[in-house]
Amino acid sequence: MLAQLILNGFVTGLLLALPALALTLTFGILKFPNFAIGSMLTLGSYAAWIGNSLLGMPLAVAAIFAALAMAAVAMLSDVLVFSRLRDRGSITLLVASMGISLILENICRFGFGNSTRNFVFDVARPTRWHGLRINQEQLITAVVVIVCVILIQLLLYASPLGRAMRAVADNPSLAAVRGVERQTIARITWCLAGCLTALSGVLAGLDRAVDPLLGWNYQIPIFAAAILGGLGSPTGAIVGAIVIGLAEELSSLILPTNYRQVVSFAVILGLLLVRTQGLFGGKAVRK
Amino acid sequence: MTAYLTTLVVLVAVSALVGLALNLQWGVAGLVNFGVVGFVALGAYATALLAPALGWCGAMIVAAVLCAIVSTVLAFLSIRLEENYLAIVTIGFGEVVRILLLNETWLTGGAVGIADIPRPFVSLVSPARYDVVLLCFSLALVAIVFALLEILVRSPFGRALRAVRDDATVAAALGKPVLLLRIKAFAIGGAVMGVAGALHAFYLTYIDPSQFTSIITAYAFMAVIAGGRGSNIGLLFGAGSIMALLEATRFLKDAVEMTDGTQLAALRLGLIGVGIVLLLILRPQGLLPEPQRRVRDFFPDDGGSA
Amino acid sequence: MIAARVTPALSVHGLRAGYGNGGDIVCGIDLDQSPETILAVIGPNGSGKSTFVKALAGLLRPRAGTMAVTGNDVTHLSPAKRVMAGLAYVPQEANIFRNLTIRENLKLATEFLRGRTGVGPAQQAQVMELFPEIAQRPKLLAGNLSGGQRQMLAFACALLANPEVLLLDEPSAGLSPKFVGETMEAVARVRESGVTVLLVEQNVSAALRVADEVMVLVAGRKSLRVPAKDISNADLADLFFAKAG
Secondary structure, three states: OHHHHHHHHHHHHHHHHHHHHHHHHHHHHHOOOOOOHHHHHHHHHHHHHHHHHHOOOOHHHHHHHHHHHHHHHHHHHHHHOHHHHOOOOHHHHHHHHHHHHHHHHHHHHHHHOOOOEOOOOOOOOOEEEOOEEEOHHHHHHHHHHHHHHHHHHHHHHHOHHHHHHHHHHHOHHHHHHOOOOHHHHHHHHHHHHHHHHHHHHHHHHHHOOEOOOOOHHHHHHHHHHHHHHOOOOHHHHHHHHHHHHHHHHHHOOOOOHHHHHHHHHHHHHHHHHHOOOOOOOOOOEOO | OHHHHHHHHHHHHHHHHHHHHHHHHHHHOOOOOOOHHHHHHHHHHHHHHHHHHHHHHHHHHHHHHHHHHHHHHHHHHHOOEOHHHHHHHHHHHHHHHHHHHHHOHHHHOOOOOEOOOOOOOOOOOOHHHHHHHHHHHHHHHHHHHHHHHHHHHHOHHHHHHHHHHHOHHHHHHOOOOHHHHHHHHHHHHHHHHHHHHHHHHHHHOOEOHHHOOOHHHHHHHHHHHHHOOOOHHHHHHHHHHHHHHHHHHHHHHHHOOOOOHHHHHHHHHHHHHHHHHHHHHHOOOOOOOOOOOOHHHHOOOOOOOO | OOOOOOOOOEEEEEEEEOOOOOOOOEEEEEEEEOOOOEEEEEOOOOOOHHHHHHHHHOOOOOOEEEEEEOOEEOOOOOHHHHHHOOEEEEOOOOOOOOOOEHHHHHHHHHHOOOOOOOOOHHHHHHHHHHOOOHHHOOOOEHHHOOHHHHHHHHHHHHHOOOOOEEEEEOOOOOOOHHHHHHHHHHHHHHHHOOOEEEEEOOOHHHHHHHOOEEEEEEOOEEEEEEEHHHOOHHHHHHHHHOOOO
């Protein structure tokens, strides 16, 4: 039924919003597309699984544990890799992030194999509301994501740190001569990206299951969402994610569900033809 | 023994071809392509589907042309844009090809794949001796492609490409048709990837989507980075070093108690990731750098006077 | 004539700088600037003026030489730390944050300077007195301002850091003659408020209107340093077109 699809699509979109935000923030502030976004999601969900299933934490606590762990991993990757390549151009950084992606994904595969895992979590029965079925996972996703989005928007637009981040995104050398250390902002951005992707990993793991390809399956929709919103625009990432979620879900009316990623890819191609800067972004023309 | 050697040589040959193609696209023309595996798969499937009708040679040629056409389309869509966009499009492309191959069962056989692929020169010798033929075929293919690409790179076309890669604005000001050059380079690279896919199909005689995973893209990048972007000889060296890595991990499996193939595969992929990162940080110019052109290369008669 | 020895506001010795793997563009410059003066740095295109001021601001790592602000060594400090040491810089282009509002630009100018003496509401009031038009539309995106207004905002942001020394890179570039005049008047007012100004300028006559001293840069080296009133058109022509060294 159409309304159910719209609801499902909206929630799927919300789930995409967090990694899309992370991707767009790293693109805006660190100036390159982070290929490792999917693998960060995967590692985040495994970190939560370790906390939840192996160490016996309640899922909420495990999620926080995973967010902190991923923030540390992201920061470490900046210290060891990205900071050494900072001025080498976005393609070098992109290729390096592909290397990081291979490392992160295969740490998961090496440690836990290819089989799927599940969180220890008592799922309540779905709620019924005006004929629509709403899972508990969907409610959790919606609440968590909306809270995160509000916090991020407050951070970016109502705090000194957010101003500093937007200043570095706008003009790094000018930010430096106004007292903002670029290195510090870069590290904070990575920590934030790590937290956001880890949380989305927990939500995705709840929705599907935890396996090494969990994040990879979201890679194209995440990129599509960020590009649709305009790379570098946080508001755009959120709006783009919801649109992509809706598009993928509604496409099941005419396409088999296996083709969802093809839908996102088609959106990317379409945007390139029509409006490369997305809904909220700036110019994208090659110099 | 011959069978093992053939396996090794064919694997190196496929990697070398893919690496040479990426080297042209990225190393020489400055266009990064993360959808490598998609083009290889396209080449393999086109070959497999057309070989019964056109024979192995015709099928391989058509596969190359098909890949060139698809490359042109992708490049045309994104080449005017910032380099990040072509990269992002190609990230999606590889995955989308895999999904299409898996699901369009009427054409590709889905997860089951296509079997009984005809092989080159199979009627020449007895089945027992065929390995040698395939080995020689692979080497010859790599040699021919290498030679052709080297000629291309040293030609005015190649020089123009490198000028565009280093500074597109200046190149355009000098009258070089920047867009056309880039698209041509991308298409030629795509065609070579198609040939690599054909070789893959000939060797295995049976293909299915599970053979085309992102490890192929990862190998290609490692080869290009290790070899030094732009240098084809360096690239062969790079492809060789990857194979050495592969073989080393095989011995690791015997030395260290590893329970299953998944862990070995994960270790291999992880090491490639580490290798890519280390090379980018420590030796961005590759293990053998692109030879610096000297004034003498352009003015051979000039004795070096200012 | 100066009887007592005053610590120079800006002091540079043997500065060398260049980009990437290229050669030196700044080839050894010595400079002592007295407090509360305006020094105009002029020279032909390609003489290294912009590179010089970027090296002073900390955006380029010096290859040799030292630099001090009011006697404190800043040679190895990052740009952010140099601001804390009393050095402010207005780049030639991209000197405001286009995607931030005017109010956000102004806030950012002081938010990360905790501990810098003199930064505070009193200083802000003083600066806004120098540039009254800026405060009028705080929610406007800075990128939507005209060239002259952006220049004023850039000045104000630099001054909010209560610098001892202000570096200006071609402030008159791209401005109409009327605005050039206003800009130079603003530079003079800045000096009156107690700031030492080093001004790189292509527009020599505009710079000479307010400068106390002039330094001529040719091919990365200091070619002449005189009080502004002592320089004549003939001198300049000689220097600009004469062979280096």
